[in-house]
Amino acid sequence: MKIKQADYVISAVGPAQYPTEGFPEIALSGRSNVGKSSFINTMLNRRNLVRISEKPGKTQKLNYFIVNGSFYFVDVPGYGYAKVSKKDREAWGRMLEKYFAERQELSAVVHLVDLRHPPSKQDIQMHEFLTYYGHPVITIATKTDKIPKSKFQKHKQIIRRDLGLKPDDPLILFSSFNGMGKEEAWRAIESFLN
Ligand code: GTP
Ligand code: MG
Known part of the structure; x- marks a missing residue:
């Protein structure tokens, strides 16, 4: 996709702040620090449109x-950042549940996992949750630059197996550091944008 324009719009905590034009939405999901914000920056050819952080738990609202x-x-x-208080975790759960359960404009979810590690219990639960609500899920295994190519195939298979991906479900290898998988990710996203 040719990026002609990309701008921050709003940080929403609930439906009252969601945009109202009815444009399709592609949401990111994945454990904290997996690289969701970096993914958006990479896809949009922008270094700092979305704030990224060494500190997990940075993104607190739905940033449009x-x-x-x-x-x-x-x-x-x-999800999955241990130092978040119980109260904050519950608020997070309510916000996300509402968004994923009710948002009509949501066209597909890009679910990021770390290629280096087997999916966590929470990765598996999130995949089930998204599928339960009927959202198309584009699974992206990121940080490929951190392991040797010789391990890609084996780790890919483990992710497919543990998340219960069907043969036709996408699993794209990606890196925000070297741009691997960017074109493939765009093709997958574009297929849900009409
Ligand atoms: P939260 O907002 O806390 O949920 O995190 P996030 O999923 O948005 O992760 P973020 O994009 O902030 O990245 C977290 C850390 O991982 C940063 O230090 C990034 O530089 C690093 N990172 C992200 N993507 C990649 C990648 O593809 N390769 C490598 N090596 N590091 C990455
Ligand atoms: Mg983030």
Whole structure:
């Protein structure tokens, strides 16, 4: 996709702040620190449109970014960061449940996992949750630059098996550091944008 424009729009905590034009939305999901915000920056050829962090738990709200005036990337706070209080975790759960259960404009979810590790219990639960609500899931295994190519195939198979991906379900290898998988990820996303 040719990126003509990409801008931050709003950080939403609930439906009252969601945009109202009815444009399709592509949401990011994945554990905290897996690389969701970096993924958006890489896809949009921008270094710092979305704030990234060494510190997990950075993205706290649903951050909307409008692309080419026609669809949104929605950066969603990650799960699995231990130092979040029980109260904050519950608020996170309610916000996410509402968004994923009710948002009509949600066209597909980009679910990021780390290629280096087998999916966590929470990765598996999130995949089930998204599938339960009927959302198309594009699974992306990121940080490929951190392991040797010789391990890609084996790790890919483990991710497919543990998440219960069907043969036709996408699993794209990606790196925000060297751009691997960017074109393939765009093709997958574009297939849900009409
Ligand atoms: P939260 O907002 O806390 O949920 O995290 P996030 O999923 O948005 O992760 P973020 O994009 O902030 O990245 C977390 C850390 O991982 C940063 O230090 C990034 O530089 C690093 N990172 C992200 N993607 C990649 C990648 O493809 N390769 C490598 N080596 N590091 C990456
Ligand atoms: Mg983030």
